[in-house]
Amino acid sequence: MQAEVGDKVRVESKGMQYEGILMPSQTRSIVLKLKNGYNIGIRQESASVTLLEKKEENKIHKPISEPIKIKKEKLPNISILSTGGTIASKIDYRTGAVTSQFSAEDILRAIPELEDIANYNCRMIYSILSENMRPSYWSELARAVYEEIKNGADGIIVTHGTDTMMYTAAALSFMVETPVPIVLVGSQRSADRPSSDNAMNAVCAATVAASDIAEVCVVMHGSTSDDFCTIHRGTKVRKMHTSRRDAFQSINAKPIGRVEYPSREIKMLSGYVKRGEKKLALHDKLEPKCALIKYATGASSESLLFHSGSGYKGIVIEGTGLGHVSTEWIPHIKNAVEAGIPVVMTSQCIYGRVCDRVYDTGRDILKAGAIEGEDILPEVALVKLMWALGQAADIEKVREIMRTGIAGEITRSTCI
Amino acid sequence: MQAEVGDKVRVESKGMQYEGILMPSQTRSIVLKLKNGYNIGIRQESASVTLLEKKEENKIHKPISEPIKIKKEKLPNISILSTGGTIASKIDYRTGAVTSQFSAEDILRAIPELEDIANYNCRMIYSILSENMRPSYWSELARAVYEEIKNGADGIIVTHGTDTMMYTAAALSFMVETPVPIVLVGSQRSADRPSSDNAMNAVCAATVAASDIAEVCVVMHGSTSDDFCTIHRGTKVRKMHTSRRDAFQSINAKPIGRVEYPSREIKMLSGYVKRGEKKLALHDKLEPKCALIKYATGASSESLLFHSGSGYKGIVIEGTGLGHVSTEWIPHIKNAVEAGIPVVMTSQCIYGRVCDRVYDTGRDILKAGAIEGEDILPEVALVKLMWALGQAADIEKVREIMRTGIAGEITRSTCI
The missing domain is CATH 3.40.50.1170 (L-asparaginase, N-terminal domain)
Structure with a gap:
C-alpha cells in the first residue's frame, strides 16, 4: 500500500531513520513533519519509505497520484x-x-x-x-x-x-x-x-x-x-x-x-x-511607458529630465517625507506637466499620506502641477498612472482619475 | 510675576478660558497642557495669560527670557x-x-x-x-x-x-x-x-x-x-x-x-x-555622482543605461524581493561593472537581506558582477557607495569596502 499525505511513515536515508507525518511536496524531496513539530526534507533518490499507519481518511481516499477529475456538484x-x-x-x-x-x-x-x-x-x-x-x-x-x-x-x-x-x-x-x-x-x-x-x-x-x-x-x-x-x-x-x-x-x-x-x-x-x-x-488598456523615480539626497534632476525627454508619458516620484524633492527639481516638474506629462508625488516613507501643503517645498511642488498621491503606495501609483493614461489621454482627466478612488487604493482623509 | 514653562496658568482668548500647564513653544502660539492631558495651541496676539500657580522649581528659577550663559563646571x-x-x-x-x-x-x-x-x-x-x-x-x-x-x-x-x-x-x-x-x-x-x-x-x-x-x-x-x-x-x-x-x-x-x-x-x-x-x-571624502535606481515591473533598462553612460561613478539598484531585476537588465549591469562602475543590489522590501544565490535571476545578477547589499537599506547603500568611492577608486577595493561592515550597517548572517 502506497504512503499518502497525512500517513505516518518511517523514512530511511543515508543510515538515518526519521518517523513522522508525510507532508505535501511537489519536488523530489520527501517532507516529513516530525514529532517535535519541525519539518524536514529528505531527497527521494536516497530514501526508502515504510508506511507505519494510514491517516484515518486516507484509508478510503484515492491515492494522490491519480488524476483529479471528479466534479463535485455542490462545490464552487x-x-x-x-x-x-x-x-x-x-x-x-x-x-x-x-x-x-x-x-x-x-x-x-x-x-x-x-x-x-x-x-x-x-x-x-x-x-x-x-x-x-x-x-x-x-x-x-x-x-x-x-x-x-x-x-x-x-x-x-x-x-x-x-x-x-x-x-x-x-x-x-x-x-x-x-x-x-x-x-x-x-x-x-x-x-x-x-x-x-x-x-x-x-x-x-x-x-x-x-x-x-x-x-x-x-x-x-x-x-x-x-x-x-x-x-x-x-x-x-x-x-x-x-x-x-x-x-x-x-x-x-x-x-x-x-x-x-x-x-x-x-x-x-x-x-x-x-x-x-x-x-x-x-478595462485592460494601459500606457506602459511610465517611470517611477526615487529621490535620494543629492539626486540630480537629470533622471527626471531624461525620462520627461525620452517619450515617457507619466512619471511617479518617490519623494521624501510628506512628498518632497530638492528645490532644484521643481522647475523640471513644471516643464514636464506643461508638456502634458502627469507627475505624481508619493513618499518613500511608505506609511502615511503625502501632503504638499505644509512646507514651502511642497507648496511649490503643487504649484508646479504635481498630483498629490494621497496615501497610495508608490508602486501602486505607478500602476494606476499607467492605467489612468490607458483610460484618458488628457492630463486633466488623468489628474481626476488619480485623485479618485477606483479600487480602494485611496483612504480618504485630509492631509493637514 | 511672569509665567514660565511648567506653571499653571489661565489663558483667555476670544471669549474662551483655558486652564493648564504652560508648555515650551518657540512660536507666537501659547501651548497649554490641559487637565485631560491634551495640548492646545493659542495665538499669543489674542490671548491674555494669568499666572495661577508657580511650578515648584520655577519659584527659584530664572525666567526663560533671560540669556543662558552660566557655565556649570560639572556638566558635559x-x-x-x-x-x-x-x-x-x-x-x-x-x-x-x-x-x-x-x-x-x-x-x-x-x-x-x-x-x-x-x-x-x-x-x-x-x-x-x-x-x-x-x-x-x-x-x-x-x-x-x-x-x-x-x-x-x-x-x-x-x-x-x-x-x-x-x-x-x-x-x-x-x-x-x-x-x-x-x-x-x-x-x-x-x-x-x-x-x-x-x-x-x-x-x-x-x-x-x-x-x-x-x-x-x-x-x-x-x-x-x-x-x-x-x-x-x-x-x-x-x-x-x-x-x-x-x-x-x-x-x-x-x-x-x-x-x-x-x-x-x-x-x-x-x-x-x-x-x-x-x-x-x-574620512570626509566622497563621490557624489552615484544614483539610486528603483526597479518596478516593466521598468526598462533605459534608466540604468542612462546613468552608466552619463558619468555616474556608482549605481545602487533597489530590486525586488531577494534582489532581482528583469532579465533584460542583466547584460547592462555586466557592461556597467566592466566599465568600472560598481553596481550594488538592494531590496525594495526594505526589511530582510538581499540574497542573489536562490533564484536563477539572482545568480545571473551575481555573475554580471553586482555586489550583494546584504541587509543594508537602499538609501544607506547609496551613501556608503558614495563614501567607498571617496576612499578608493579601484572597483575591487570598493567591492571589498561595500562587503565590510564599517559602522554597524551590516548585520552578519548567511543569506541562505
Missing part, C-alpha cells in the same frame, strides 16, 4: 491561472537554483486538501519568475481572468511570484470590475523546503476564492507560524520582507480579513465588496 | 550644530507654510529643561529644509563635527530636518570615527503645533549626547505618546511614516536603546561603542 468552480513563481517552482538540479516549472495541475495534485473546497479549472498563462512580469502581461492576464468569470467561474486564483505580486494585484484591481473573488497567491519558500508556505497559502487562497469577498486580493501567510493567512486588498499590500513567510503587509489600511488555518474559518477585519455586488467589466 | 559640554528642519522652523505667516528660521540658540531658550543636562555651544551650519541637503554638505558637516570634538566637545547634537535625516546620519556614521556621542535629532511636528515633539526629542537627544554611547545615532519619539525616545544606530534607521511622531524605525537591527521621558533614564537594547573606545578620525 474555481479557475486557477498559473503565472509561475516560487509556488510553482522546483529546484533546478543543474544550477542548484529555483526555477518555475510546475503547472497548476501539479499544484493541485500536490495539495489534496484543495479538493474539499472547490472544483478547479487550471490554465497555465505564463511560467516566469515575477521579476520578468510586464505591464502588457497584466492586460493579458486581466483578459484571461475576465474570460474565466464570463464563462462561469465562481472565483479566480492567480498563482504568482511574490517579488512583483503587489504590482500585478494593483493592475488587476484597476482592470477588472468583478462579481467574484480574484485571489493572488504565492509562496516565499519553495515547495522542496520544509518550511514552505505554499500548501497552506494555496488552501487559504482557495477558501477566499470560494468566499463572499468579490475583490482582487492577495492571500499570504499572516504570521511566521502556520496559523492564519491574511487577506490583503490588492491595492493596499506590499512585500515588506525579502524572505519571511509573513512578508506581505497591508499598508495604510486594515487587511480585509484573515483565514484561520487549518479550520479555514474567515474572519473579517474591514468592509469589502460582496459577491455579485458589481457587474463584470474589463 | 555639548555642541549643537543646527542645519534647519522642522525642529528649527516656524510658520511663515506670508504663505502659511513652515520654513526653517530658528537658530540653535532659539531652541535652547525655548527648552529650559536642556540646561540641567549640559553646557551648550551652538553653531548654525545651515538653515535648510532637509530635502535640500547635498552630499557635499555632509562633508562640511562632518568637518564641523570633527572640529567640535577636537576642540573638546563631550557630545554633539545635529538638528536636522526629518525627511533626509537617515541619509545624513549614515554619511556621518561612515565619515567620522568618534570617541563621543553624535546625535541627530529633529521633529515631525513644528513647534507651534500643540502635538509638537521638538522639546521632548531635544531633551532626549541631549541626554544621549551626554551619555556613554559613542556612536552616530538618531534620537526621535519612540511611540505616539510622550513616554520615550528611541536611540537608533545611524546606519540602521529609516523614516517609515510621513507624519507620525514615531516615524523613525530601526530596520534589520534592534535600536541601541531608549530614553525614558521625563525621567531621562537610558535603557540599552543592544551592544554599542562606548565613550573613548575609538579615536577621533575624519
Whole structure:
C-alpha cells in the first residue's frame, strides 16, 4: 500500500531513520513533519519509505497520484491561472537554483486538501519568475481572468511570484470590475523546503476564492507560524520582507480579513465588496511607458529630465517625507506637466499620506502641477498612472482619475 | 510675576478660558497642557495669560527670557550644530507654510529643561529644509563635527530636518570615527503645533549626547505618546511614516536603546561603542555622482543605461524581493561593472537581506558582477557607495569596502 499525505511513515536515508507525518511536496524531496513539530526534507533518490499507519481518511481516499477529475456538484468552480513563481517552482538540479516549472495541475495534485473546497479549472498563462512580469502581461492576464468569470467561474486564483505580486494585484484591481473573488497567491519558500508556505497559502487562497469577498486580493501567510493567512486588498499590500513567510503587509489600511488555518474559518477585519455586488467589466488598456523615480539626497534632476525627454508619458516620484524633492527639481516638474506629462508625488516613507501643503517645498511642488498621491503606495501609483493614461489621454482627466478612488487604493482623509 | 514653562496658568482668548500647564513653544502660539492631558495651541496676539500657580522649581528659577550663559563646571559640554528642519522652523505667516528660521540658540531658550543636562555651544551650519541637503554638505558637516570634538566637545547634537535625516546620519556614521556621542535629532511636528515633539526629542537627544554611547545615532519619539525616545544606530534607521511622531524605525537591527521621558533614564537594547573606545578620525571624502535606481515591473533598462553612460561613478539598484531585476537588465549591469562602475543590489522590501544565490535571476545578477547589499537599506547603500568611492577608486577595493561592515550597517548572517 502506497504512503499518502497525512500517513505516518518511517523514512530511511543515508543510515538515518526519521518517523513522522508525510507532508505535501511537489519536488523530489520527501517532507516529513516530525514529532517535535519541525519539518524536514529528505531527497527521494536516497530514501526508502515504510508506511507505519494510514491517516484515518486516507484509508478510503484515492491515492494522490491519480488524476483529479471528479466534479463535485455542490462545490464552487474555481479557475486557477498559473503565472509561475516560487509556488510553482522546483529546484533546478543543474544550477542548484529555483526555477518555475510546475503547472497548476501539479499544484493541485500536490495539495489534496484543495479538493474539499472547490472544483478547479487550471490554465497555465505564463511560467516566469515575477521579476520578468510586464505591464502588457497584466492586460493579458486581466483578459484571461475576465474570460474565466464570463464563462462561469465562481472565483479566480492567480498563482504568482511574490517579488512583483503587489504590482500585478494593483493592475488587476484597476482592470477588472468583478462579481467574484480574484485571489493572488504565492509562496516565499519553495515547495522542496520544509518550511514552505505554499500548501497552506494555496488552501487559504482557495477558501477566499470560494468566499463572499468579490475583490482582487492577495492571500499570504499572516504570521511566521502556520496559523492564519491574511487577506490583503490588492491595492493596499506590499512585500515588506525579502524572505519571511509573513512578508506581505497591508499598508495604510486594515487587511480585509484573515483565514484561520487549518479550520479555514474567515474572519473579517474591514468592509469589502460582496459577491455579485458589481457587474463584470474589463478595462485592460494601459500606457506602459511610465517611470517611477526615487529621490535620494543629492539626486540630480537629470533622471527626471531624461525620462520627461525620452517619450515617457507619466512619471511617479518617490519623494521624501510628506512628498518632497530638492528645490532644484521643481522647475523640471513644471516643464514636464506643461508638456502634458502627469507627475505624481508619493513618499518613500511608505506609511502615511503625502501632503504638499505644509512646507514651502511642497507648496511649490503643487504649484508646479504635481498630483498629490494621497496615501497610495508608490508602486501602486505607478500602476494606476499607467492605467489612468490607458483610460484618458488628457492630463486633466488623468489628474481626476488619480485623485479618485477606483479600487480602494485611496483612504480618504485630509492631509493637514 | 511672569509665567514660565511648567506653571499653571489661565489663558483667555476670544471669549474662551483655558486652564493648564504652560508648555515650551518657540512660536507666537501659547501651548497649554490641559487637565485631560491634551495640548492646545493659542495665538499669543489674542490671548491674555494669568499666572495661577508657580511650578515648584520655577519659584527659584530664572525666567526663560533671560540669556543662558552660566557655565556649570560639572556638566558635559555639548555642541549643537543646527542645519534647519522642522525642529528649527516656524510658520511663515506670508504663505502659511513652515520654513526653517530658528537658530540653535532659539531652541535652547525655548527648552529650559536642556540646561540641567549640559553646557551648550551652538553653531548654525545651515538653515535648510532637509530635502535640500547635498552630499557635499555632509562633508562640511562632518568637518564641523570633527572640529567640535577636537576642540573638546563631550557630545554633539545635529538638528536636522526629518525627511533626509537617515541619509545624513549614515554619511556621518561612515565619515567620522568618534570617541563621543553624535546625535541627530529633529521633529515631525513644528513647534507651534500643540502635538509638537521638538522639546521632548531635544531633551532626549541631549541626554544621549551626554551619555556613554559613542556612536552616530538618531534620537526621535519612540511611540505616539510622550513616554520615550528611541536611540537608533545611524546606519540602521529609516523614516517609515510621513507624519507620525514615531516615524523613525530601526530596520534589520534592534535600536541601541531608549530614553525614558521625563525621567531621562537610558535603557540599552543592544551592544554599542562606548565613550573613548575609538579615536577621533575624519574620512570626509566622497563621490557624489552615484544614483539610486528603483526597479518596478516593466521598468526598462533605459534608466540604468542612462546613468552608466552619463558619468555616474556608482549605481545602487533597489530590486525586488531577494534582489532581482528583469532579465533584460542583466547584460547592462555586466557592461556597467566592466566599465568600472560598481553596481550594488538592494531590496525594495526594505526589511530582510538581499540574497542573489536562490533564484536563477539572482545568480545571473551575481555573475554580471553586482555586489550583494546584504541587509543594508537602499538609501544607506547609496551613501556608503558614495563614501567607498571617496576612499578608493579601484572597483575591487570598493567591492571589498561595500562587503565590510564599517559602522554597524551590516548585520552578519548567511543569506541562505
